Amino acid sequence: MAHLQGPVPLDDTTYIERSFERELQRELMADRWALLLGPRQHGKTSALVRLRCSLIDNGVQAALVDLQAAPAPQSYGDFAAWVATEVRQQLGTNGQAQINSQDIGVLLGAALAPGRSPVVILVDEASNISNVAWRNAFYGQLRAISSRRATARPEDTAARLRFVFAGTFRPETLIDAANSPFNVCERIDSDDLTSENVNELTREILGEKETYLAAKIYEEVGGQPFLVQKLLSRLQGCDDLQRVLDAEITHLRTGESDHIIDLFRKMLSEPSLAAIGARMVRDGAAPVEAADPDFRYMQVLGLARRSGSNLVFRNQLYSTIAANSPQLGGRAQATALAPMFPVVLAAFNKVQNVELREIAWSAHKGAIASYRSGANRLALAGFGGSLEAMLLDLMQRQPAGTLPTLISAAGLTLGGRESPNDPSSWNLVTLIKVGQKAGGGGGFDPPQALRQWRNLIHPSVAQQNYRADADLEPEARSAANLHEILLRDLP
Structure with a gap:
């Protein structure tokens, strides 16, 4: 039967071994460390479970440590001790003396039985250490093990340990390059089924x-x-x-699945990735820039694949969803609900005021949820509210005393309650027109249409040129596209 949750059981007859699994075994047998990268829900953990069993069957001690399963430790020492305990229990060396150390290399050495035989440690979800200092310490100490391999005696920890690190992440940004064990690994990418x-x-x-x-x-x-x-x-x-x-x-x-939402959220949350996706929608492919790690990461995420010197969507499903998503410049059929996706808070990092950043993000999230549920007026209000929060932040970032000059450059006369030096008192049309001048002519052009559509939430305005809520779906779709452009170009 099909298996959709967790690693595929070892006795499942439907399991199909893929080429990346055989490549992993070859690298370990050749005494090399390996880095396994690939999309989520791509079979990496199932492969690691089988790899451990295969190693043990062939007389090689092995332990599988899933960092996603780590408890909430109070200190780095607690975290390192947990990893070492996991290894110790799986190797069956619980009876050996345990030591108190902050060095994962020392702790792992103490977890090994005396001898010269190799020991393989498989680290799954390798990016799942949220504390940056702990992450750098952990991987820096593992890198130190690799650095000692050349001069280590056969019985030393450094000579015996082999590592596989697996996950869905950017190895070049996860930790400082000087501390990275990934630099000394053979990189292997998980592959699709044939x-x-x-x-x-x-x-x-x-x-x-x-x-x-x-x-x-x-x-x-x-x-x-x-x-x-x-x-x-x-x-x-x-x-x-x-x-x-x-x-x-x-x-x-329609994009209404956790798998699809997670993938597209990750792409849309990073402007550089969204730009690649938009180009693939517009041109059918994006020429790969070898020096740009974003193109490689699009493949690691699983959204794209190489086709010659170009990047294209990984399959027809992803291509169709992207082409229909207004967030990537796509155009859905009039009868279809366009795929729209929420993004993470970090996507709004250009908004410097912490409170306004959260307001802009939550308004956008609410707009997406409203659209998905068929509430197009609420969606338009959400996109407009996010626009207003971004523009207010932009105004508050302007150097002291420059706002009256920008108002004059926009050719505006403020209303009675609007104060030249207090943008929080301005109405949205003022924020839009002055915001255009604050952009410095760099292509930043806040859309007036979002202001007009946002006002449809007011019953009196909505009734003037009445359209049923369902008929506002094209406007909501366009608003999502305009919002993405605004967020991309925000100074």
């Missing part, structure tokens, strides 16, 4: 007569393991398989 794999999995789960569905599944989601199994799980026990498959694919294309 079309033959999808055909085999379909036969195993649905039966020989239903393998004709494999081509349709592969055409839509490629070899993304989670999505392949998600679709197959929906088909189990159904009568009209083709109808159900078409319905499930249509539902996935």
